[in-house]
Amino acid sequence: MPADYLPILIMLVVAALFALVALIVPYYMGPRNPSTSKSDTYESGKLPFGTARRQVPIHYYMVAMLFMMFDIEVIFFYPWAVIFRQLKIFGLIEMGVFVAILLVGYVYIWKKGALEWD
Amino acid sequence: MTAIEIPALNFAALLPLFIVVGTGLLVVVLDLFIADKKSLGWLSLFGVILAAIVGNMQQGGAGFDPAFQNVSLLDGYANFFNIIFLSTAALSILVALGYLGRVGLHRGEYYALLLFATSGMMAMGMATDLMVVFIGLETMSIALYVMSALNRHSRPSGEAGIKYFLMGSFASAFLLYGMALTYGATGSTNFSDIGSVLTAGTVAPMAMLGLGLLLVGFAFKVAAVPFQWWTPDVYHGAPTAVTTFMSVGAKAAGFATLMRLLMVSFPAFAVDWQLAIAVLAVLTMTLGNVAALAQKDVKRMLAYSSIAHAGYILVGVAAATTEGIKSVLFYLLIYAFMNIGAFAVVGVLEQKEAIGTKLTEYAGLARKNPWLAMVMALFLFSLTGFPPLAGFWGKLYIFRAAVNADLTWLAVVAVINSGVAAFYYLSVIVQMYMKPAADDAPEILPSTPATRIALAVAGLAVVLIGILPASLVDMVAKGVFG
Amino acid sequence: MVPTPYYLLLAAVLFAIGAGGVMLRRNTLVILMCVELMMNAVNLTFVAFSHELNDMTGQVFVFMIMTVAAVEAAIGLAILVELYRLTRSVNIDEFNSLKG
Numbered sequence: 001m002p003a004d005y006l007p008i009l010i011m012l013v014v015a016a017l018f019a020l021v022a023l024i025v026p027y028y029m030g031p032r033n034p035s036t037s038k039s040d041t042y043e044s045g046k047l048p049f050g051t052a053r054r055q056v057p058i059h060y061y062m063v064a065m066l067f068m069m070f071d072i073e074v075i076f077f078y079p080w081a082v083i084f085r086q087l088k089i090f091g092l093i094e095m096g097v098f099v100a101i102l103l104v105g106y107v108y109i110w111k112k113g114a115l116e117w118d
Numbered sequence: 119m120t121a122i123e124i125p126a127l128n129f130a131a132l133l134p135l136f137i138v139v140g141t142g143l144l145v146v147v148l149d150l151f152i153a154d155k156k157s158l159g160w161l162s163l164f165g166v167i168l169a170a171i172v173g174n175m176q177q178g179g180a181g182f183d184p185a186f187q188n189v190s191l192l193d194g195y196a197n198f199f200n201i202i203f204l205s206t207a208a209l210s211i212l213v214a215l216g217y218l219g220r221v222g223l224h225r226g227e228y229y230a231l232l233l234f235a236t237s238g239m240m241a242m243g244m245a246t247d248l249m250v251v252f253i254g255l256e257t258m259s260i261a262l263y264v265m266s267a268l269n270r271h272s273r274p275s276g277e278a279g280i281k282y283f284l285m286g287s288f289a290s291a292f293l294l295y296g297m298a299l300t301y302g303a304t305g306s307t308n309f310s311d312i313g314s315v316l317t318a319g320t321v322a323p324m325a326m327l328g329l330g331l332l333l334v335g336f337a338f339k340v341a342a343v344p345f346q347w348w349t350p351d352v353y354h355g356a357p358t359a360v361t362t363f364m365s366v367g368a369k370a371a372g373f374a375t376l377m378r379l380l381m382v383s384f385p386a387f388a389v390d391w392q393l394a395i396a397v398l399a400v401l402t403m404t405l406g407n408v409a410a411l412a413q414k415d416v417k418r419m420l421a422y423s424s425i426a427h428a429g430y431i432l433v434g435v436a437a438a439t440t441e442g443i444k445s446v447l448f449y450l451l452i453y454a455f456m457n458i459g460a461f462a463v464v465g466v467l468e469q470k471e472a473i474g475t476k477l478t479e480y481a482g483l484a485r486k487n488p489w490l491a492m493v494m495a496l497f498l499f500s501l502t503g504f505p506p507l508a509g510f511w512g513k514l515y516i517f518r519a520a521v522n523a524d525l526t527w528l529a530v531v532a533v534i535n536s537g538v539a540a541f542y543y544l545s546v547i548v549q550m551y552m553k554p555a556a557d558d559a560p561e562i563l564p565s566t567p568a569t570r571i572a573l574a575v576a577g578l579a580v581v582l583i584g585i586l587p588a589s590l591v592d593m594v595a596k597g598v599f600g
Numbered sequence: 601m602v603p604t605p606y607y608l609l610l611a612a613v614l615f616a617i618g619a620g621g622v623m624l625r626r627n628t629l630v631i632l633m634c635v636e637l638m639m640n641a642v643n644l645t646f647v648a649f650s651h652e653l654n655d656m657t658g659q660v661f662v663f664m665i666m667t668v669a670a671v672e673a674a675i676g677l678a679i680l681v682e683l684y685r686l687t688r689s690v691n692i693d694e695f696n697s698l699k700g
Contacts, residue, residue: 061681284631
């Protein structure tokens with residue numbers, strides 16, 4: 001029923017209002033003294049150097065690729081988790097097989113040194 | 119919460135597939151701890167042979183019932199294709215055992231990838247649902263992309279890998295779009311459900327469009343004109359052991375799925391796809407053969423020849439009869455032996471990667487190594503279709519199926535093409551037997567026992583099937599749907 | 601409620617843009633992205649049909665496509681990185697050492 005979603009709508013409106021208020025109020029109330037260091041790029045308190053576009057070690061690619069593959073496998077856990085109780089022991093065994101195959105891949109990349117950082 | 123009733127899954131039907139995948143996983147793990155990569159090759163070979171034996175024991179038993187809620191079916195048809203895939207895998211492993219060591223590429227991953235690719239092919243042969251087709255196809259293709267790019271220090275290998283990858287995933291996208299439209303038009307991804315909806319209803323334009331896109335996708339995968347241009351580069355650039363495997367396996371898997379899909383799901387559109395396939399067949403044979411005539415490199419020439427052979431096989435598909443299907447099964451098994459044999463010889467003569475594959479470098483082979491020249495001549499004669507070798511019977515059955523299906527014009531075109539093909543196959547034989555070797559020609563490196571076994575098996579198969587085609591005809595007779 | 605044909609039309613347009621990109625662009629990375637776009641257009645088609653037919657198969661299919669697309673992207677990037685090390689280029693026209 002659409003009416004059931006009313007609390008969610010109210011929450012969305014409240015959240016949006018809060019964000020707006022938090023932005024607008026300091027804009028009018030707070031003092032403003034801009035200076036060079038204040039309007040500089042925020043870099044966790046450190047002085048920024050160079051441009052953001054520079055070469056990245058190839059190793060990041062490796063980690064990104066591995067992450068992508070293991071990350072996407074989680075997609076199969078969600079539907080499984082929803083009906084886990086109804087599937088009983090069969091579901092557990094099936095997922096055990098799935099994870100075991102993933103583990104073979106994990107052992108492989110580990111032993112091949114893809115996770116070493118130097 | 120009510121418990122979900124787990125339907126009967128029938129694991130028995132997938133047992134051969136599980137054996138191949140399991141061996142692959144085992145090889146991945148053992149590769150980390152074993153330095154002797156040859157033993158991994160022999161282990162893979164053992165797994166493949168075991169899978170073939172188990173598969174054949176299923177014949178007529180419970181393993182032949184539909185599995186996993188009708189998405190997969192090990193029937194006579196799938197079992198016959200399994201025999202093709204597993205023979206291809208076994209011979210390719212034997213070829214690789216010799217080749218990879220010589221070119222310094224001996225890595226355990228090769229065998230694991232080969233087994234995974236084989237499992238994908240088997241899934242395609244058994245698939246009765248579009249989803250399984252897709253998963254099998256991608257399992258095969260992704261493993262093959264990596265195998266093509268196996269040589270990380272070789273530019274041709276890398277280029278072959280990226281080209282195959284880009285073209286393959288492009289084709290997959292078309293195939294998927296075709297599947298999506300078919301699903302939308304019929305409300306099902308199951309082959310026979312699609313078939314019954316389409317047979318009962320009026321012709322839906324969306325299903326027609328879906329079929330068209332599916333055909334484009336499969337034409338890419340089996341390297342049919344006008345979607346063949348990636349083939350020569352990929353087959354030429356990939357390590358020869360890989361070309362050996364994929365030129366047969368990937369093609370057979372594509373045809374396995376294509377034929378089942380067309381015959382089971384789209385009989386309602388038979389008139390349309392028959393014509394489309396017949397046109398594809400004519401273009402594919404003609405272009406493959408004409409382009410092969412101009413090649414100076416034997417490996418590349420065989421790549422074009424494999425395009426031409428896809429054309430002959432399409433003739434059998436276009437017939438769209440049981441006889442046509444059987445002739446394709448018959449031809450694919452023979453093609454597996456003769457093509458693997460020819461590529462295996464190319465691999466033996468390849469000194470380093472891409473050196474020693476030129477046509478002129480075959481000069482005088484008959485004097486230097488009479489045995490090797492003899493088996494090469496045998497495979498080439500069989501590819502040409504000289505009686506009484508196996509290739510002759512393969513062509514004969516395909517052409518006869520076409521004639522019986524009122525496609526006499528197609529059979530005539532195919533016969534003319536076979537005549538054209540003889541020129542380039544024979545030019546290799548002329549080089550081997552009638553031209554003297556160049557003075558600075560390097561010595562031929564000795565072949566390993568594994569390669570010799572592969573050549574002997576393939577050669578014997580070509581001769582034996584040639585002399586006794588009836589035995590194979592009996593085997594093919596079991597290769598029926600359902 | 602947006603009618604299903606709108607989704608199908610959007611998917612068809614996305615697919616065409618992707619296919620056009622694969623054929624026209626020269627940068628291999630962009631080509632890779634175009635292929636991904638085509639796959640996602642297919643996903644949209646499947647989900648739209650699945651919704652209209654009130655049938656889950658289409659959505660399960662999308663799961664499979666997403667997984668495979670991720671693996672394909674990883675493999676494609678890996679091959680491309682290796683090739684870049686050899687050629688210092690990602691331009692598809694420069695991968696031309698194979699000639700007949």
